[in-house]
Amino acid sequence: MSPTLQAVLAFVQTWWVELVSGVVIVAVVPLVAGYIVLMERKLMADMQARLGPMRVGPHGLLQPIADAVKLLIKEDIIPDNADKVVFWIAPVVSMTAALTSMGAIAFGPAFQVARDINVGLLFVIGVSSLGIFGIVLGGWASNSHYSIMGALRSTAQLVSYETAAGLALVSGLLLAGTLKIRAIVDAQQHFGVWFVFLAPVAFFIYVVASIAETNRAPFDLPEAESELVAGYMTEYSGFRWALYFLGEYANMIVVGAVATTLFLGGWLRPFPNVRWMNWLDALPALFTAAVGAYCVYRAGKQPVRVQTWFMWGVALACFVVALILAVPLLVAPLKFLVPGLHGAFWFLLKISAYIYLFMWLRFTLPRYRFDQLMHLGWYILIPLAIVNVLAVGVAMILEMEYGWNRWLAMLLTTVITLATALFLLRLNDKRAAAASSAAPPPEEPSTEDSYAG
Amino acid sequence: MLDKVIFFFFAGVAILSAGLMVTRRNAIHSAVFLITTLLATAGIFLQLRAEFIFIAQIILYVGGIMVLFVFVIMLVRLDVALHQIQFSRQKWVALLVTLALALEVGVMLWSSRKVPGQGFLLPNAVPAGKLPPNTEALAGRLFDAYLLPFEIASVLLLVAMVGAVVMAKKRT
């Protein structure tokens, strides 16, 4: 055997989990992202009194595949004066960053994607933040005013809100005392409570900042359709555009997973340590079975035969999942499967709820203006996050050194941060009032530079 | 063997893109290649089992400083600079001086190889498996022995922040 072959073999032997999970991520995430888009369109349609995609497949179920095919065979336009290489690379960067950062996430105790690394959470947020280069370079390479303005907005926005998100995460990490994904969840089990209840303000800040980081409404200014056409994506079409889109939705999954891991108890069920709440273990199976039963109920009401079949199919799938979730509970020899399966169920459920929140906000709220966005970030969220980190630290010292009750200490921090929040909001209102009453803007344009932050 | 492959891959990428960074006319391209260099260096850090420095390099250097660079390059439109002379007049002298320096350092490194036991081919002292958890060890050291430098660094950052704001603020 040649040394090269030996080296390759050694490499594969050491890293086969990572290689396989890499392939799985690249293969599965686009599909998942496609169906998240479908879910979003369906939900949006539901909230807006319409039906959404109905044509391709029953209830539009094949729409993502049709969209993907359409995007693949679409003409790939590169503007004449674009910087071709950068234009080509940018969407790839965006998507790669999002997909790579998934490597350190664990979807349940049994489903670690690649490896539980020492700096797990930092790896996730650090690598996913590299996606911004895709946006900036794409906007710059397009050589279009809309694109470059989208890119500039995006940079300023991401830099600002990443600070807030990072500080919010620090509050959670203080409680967990580790950066390892699995150890964070274990810490929550040990505490017997999700960190969202110990540090609610930090969770709130992280929710807001993560919406801004993933460029979702009401913070979707970099791609604000009504202002900048499509922001940095204006000149993109076909598959490159699809890559951007994919990166964005993959990022949503990433921030959802981070929030779930750190604040929502990861794969733990509600009340993980309370014995008499053990009936909650039956909930996953019952829940999926209920969904299946509802599908059966709806199957008879479908107008088209194909949709009836589809409903039966969905019902069957639900029942199978329910069975898979229920059998390990009931059959003693299979008991060892329970944490893995149920953990994955709870984790996915929490991520879905998180993404649902994103969608809900998108359908409901108008969009912020750029300066308002910056003010919210720099005048409210970041100071609040700093105060929160400080307060959580003090509370932990009170608890560890002076033996305070944990809940009392944490309640104190929450009250302190909320008071700060109120103070900041009042300050902000006063500033806004002063600014509006100062002078009519047309003659004396404000010299404030929104990008200076 | 594996270590070697990883090292040479990252080192090659780092040196190649560093060279391209210095020679590209377009500042954005330079920035892209610098980002590549920094990421490759992060890979080297990881190969050295310095996980925290690896991630700090990615978050701070690449995700923070380089974003700032790209941002400023886009803000000061450099279309004009593209058509001007790229290198300064002293370039040949500069190259000569740098080559001399390279020779000097190279010879120094090469000759130190001969010192037995502690030369530059010094083997690894601590096996990879026996290293303490990197983040914890780093934190312990940082907040214990190097607390004062840490505080000074934070003051430095504060000063830099204030300075940058004052500098970039529009004079009215």
Place this chain on the structure above:
Amino acid sequence: MMPIGYYLFLSMALFLIGAIGVITRRNVIVVLMSIELILNAVNINLVAFSRIFGDVAGQVFALFIIADAAAEAVVGLGIIIAFFRNRETVLEDEMDLLKW
């Protein structure tokens, strides 16, 4: 872990490329980026030695250098923006006034 010499040569190469950039380029932004490269080369040395001695002090200093690089970049870019506003250039040999 490779023998330390490899890291030293890599670090030297990056340092020299950075130095060439600093001395020869006219564009101040590229010069600043070259300085970042030099600092980065130093970091490789520090981390490599920290690894070989099994002591994280080197990494602590690498961290300080990253912080310092951030400060330097921020101030440098601030100066560039202020200069560009007045002179509309980022070429260093046109920065020939001691005041503006």
Place this chain on the structure above:
Amino acid sequence: MQDDAAQNQTLLGADELVLNMGPQHPSTHGVLRVKLKLDGERVRGTECVIGYLHRGVEKIAENRSYQQFAPYVDRMDYVAAVSNGLGYCEAVEKLLNVEAPPRAKVIRTIMTELQRIASHLIWLGTHALDIGALTPLFYCLREREEILKIFEKYCGARLTTHAFRIGGLQYEAYDSFEKDVERFCKDFERRIQEYVDLLTGNSIWIGRTRNVGVLSAEECIALGASGPVLRASGVKWDLRKAQPYAAYDQYKFEIPVGTNGDTYDRYMVRMEEMRQSRLICLQAIENIPAGPIMGKVGKVLKPPAGEIYHSIEAPKGILGYYIVSDGTTQPYRVRIRPPSFINLQALDKMARGHLVADVVAIIGTLDIVLGEVDR
């Protein structure tokens, strides 16, 4: 100009950025092209380039008989076709010195007020969409659909209706006309509350609209702005009250006015106008007089030589028709005063010093229709 010199100083001292917004842009409400002079994102000046939808409506009028021209006016403000038709028919009637019978007048009033609601609904939906709220648009279109159904039942067309004829109406109101209108009006009160819930108290909405695009009463009058834009600045001027036409003098309604003249006030004024229009409709269907629907108008219209100006309060402002007759069957000249065109002039004044996002909000709040601007 000294003003320009000050404007050329941009943030980084570099040249200002000229951004072409439109003619293909999601939120210029058609084919408006706005050249924005930008400093970063701050607007230093705007310049509207119009005419992409110019069809020469006024010139066409000179080659058509009076009746033949009536459908053309529907194509100006195509989201408020009924109002355009009303203005034209009344202008020609004035020229001919005939009057529509009372029954025709009441039905005209009902239709026009329904059209006002429909037009405002389109405005609300697209304006909210411009500011980033996706959902109100679909709610608005849902209600507008009901109005369009009434139009369809009445005259067979939904958008460009050609509902009225010179001298009265061609069609009698269909059997359940009153019932349909009443049902819509009853339902609409609940619906309008949904928009209020979604937008009025929303702090993002308030932040995006308050103190944006402020236009004082003096500026409005100097620019000739009319309609809700004028009223939001505090000027209580509504032709329905000031120079009553059709059957408006028979009904009680309020003229909503704003105080600040900003985008939020315009929003509030239009919302209140929808409520008032609903009240007018409810009053009108209670008592539609019986009688003929067509006045004494011959088959060939030959107005006496002379000129006439007649204006009505269209949903977007004062819509005026100036018609010169030389005694033949075709008008010698028709000049139309379109409210959108005049209101659009205020864009530059309102947008200066604001951000790009505000320009979009301001174009939305002016409620322009490019078919009317370009004619």
